[in-house]
Amino acid sequence: MKALEPEIRGIITELIDGFAAAGECEFISEFAHELPTRIFLALMGWPLSAAPQFTEWTDITLQGIPGASEAESAEARAKAATEIYEYFGRVVARVRSGEDSSETLTAQIINTPLDVEGTPRPLTDEELCRMFFLLLVAGLHTVQGALAWGLIHLSRNPEQREAILDDPTLIPSAVEEILRIETATSGGRRATRDVEIGDVTIKAGDQLLVVMTAANRDEDEFDAPDELQIQRHPNRHIGFGAGPHRCLGPHLARLELRLALEEIHERIPDYALVPDNPAVFHSSQVRGCEKLPITFTPATL
Numbered sequence: 001m002k003a004l005e006p007e008i009r010g011i012i013t014e015l016i017d018g019f020a021a022a023g024e025c026e027f028i029s030e031f032a033h034e035l036p037t038r039i040f041l042a043l044m045g046w047p048l049s050a051a052p053q054f055t056e057w058t059d060i061t062l063q064g065i066p067g068a069s070e071a072e073s074a075e076a077r078a079k080a081a082t083e084i085y086e087y088f089g090r091v092v093a094r095v096r097s098g099e100d101s102s103e104t105l106t107a108q109i110i111n112t113p114l115d116v117e118g119t120p121r122p123l124t125d126e127e128l129c130r131m132f133f134l135l136l137v138a139g140l141h142t143v144q145g146a147l148a149w150g151l152i153h154l155s156r157n158p159e160q161r162e163a164i165l166d167d168p169t170l171i172p173s174a175v176e177e178i179l180r181i182e183t184a185t186s187g188g189r190r191a192t193r194d195v196e197i198g199d200v201t202i203k204a205g206d207q208l209l210v211v212m213t214a215a216n217r218d219e220d221e222f223d224a225p226d227e228l229q230i231q232r233h234p235n236r237h238i239g240f241g242a243g244p245h246r247c248l249g250p251h252l253a254r255l256e257l258r259l260a261l262e263e264i265h266e267r268i269p270d271y272a273l274v275p276d277n278p279a280v281f282h283s284s285q286v287r288g289c290e291k292l293p294i295t296f297t298p299a300t301l
């Protein structure tokens with residue numbers, strides 16, 4: 001991840017250059033969505049030109065069609081999922097046939113055998129397609145959401161933003177606090193047995209959306225859990241989950257968030273939300289933001 005730092009900072013600078021002089025931007029489409037998408041596509045070796053298509057697919061998969069009926073959304077989700085799997089199927093076929101002989105992360109994943117109890121075997125096409133799909137969904141909207149929550153909470157807490165401007169070395173702990181206070185992910189689970197949590201009985205087979213933010217605001221663990229405290233210590237949040245399915249990408253996510261906050265506070269430090277054009281959020285397994293207009297003093301390039 002450390003080796004990626006210059007490339008990621010370069011992408012961040014380029015994106016901010018795109019709107020800095022205007023004094024306003026729609027933060028999601030012009031920054032928070034673009035950043036993880038570009039980094040992720042570069043990391044996987046997938047073409048940047050595919051970005052709008054991936055955006056459409058992942059938006060529909062996560063959110064359905066906003067405003068449409070459940071049946072219409074389900075149909076759109078199934079169509080998007082089929083198209084994604086077809087795309088990945090072609091990626092896998094090109095690497096397996098030798099037509100694509102690049103040494104991208106994608107090729108490494110395809111060519112690395114899976115060790116099943118001491119016996120290596122290649123990953124099946126279906127396993128690969130599912131893994132690529134998981135990586136795509138896991139690595140984009142999550143970072144997008146965390147970036148948006150960061151700006152929202154810091155603009156609502158100007159004295160803490162001021163502290164960051166005075167001392168940018170506070171940014172890593174601010175990132176942890178943003179991941180705690182507004183965790184961008186809610187894991188899906190199916191109960192394997194009956195269980196009682198608090199006063200609630202969960203039955204074997206029940207499907208749950210586990211809202212990590214609730215745990216991250218547990219007052220038995222955190223003092224004043226609803227307050228942003230960028231210097232909170234200790235901060236044992238579970239923003240990246242816990243257990244065997246803990247997030248695979250926290251190092252990349254933390255790097256993207258740290259570098260983004262460094263450059264944003266350097267270039268457009270007085271960003272503000274726009275009261276008559278408020279943010280639009282979405283919630284599914286990712287608690288994110290799809291629109292966040294901001295204004296700031298125009299900056300020179």
Ligand code: HEM
Nearest residue numbers: 138139142143146185187188239240241245247248249253
């Ligand atoms: C701020 C950004 C991120 C947050 C808040 C986040 C959060 C999470 C959480 C809470 C889980 C566990 C879900 C569960 O238990 O059901 C998870 C899983 C996962 N994350 Fe992240 N994530 C972020 C960024 C990333 C990135 C950048 C990548 C990849 C490049 C990534 C890859 C994954 C994968 C592959 C899993 C599934 C692991 C498994 O099921 O074994 N995540 N993430």
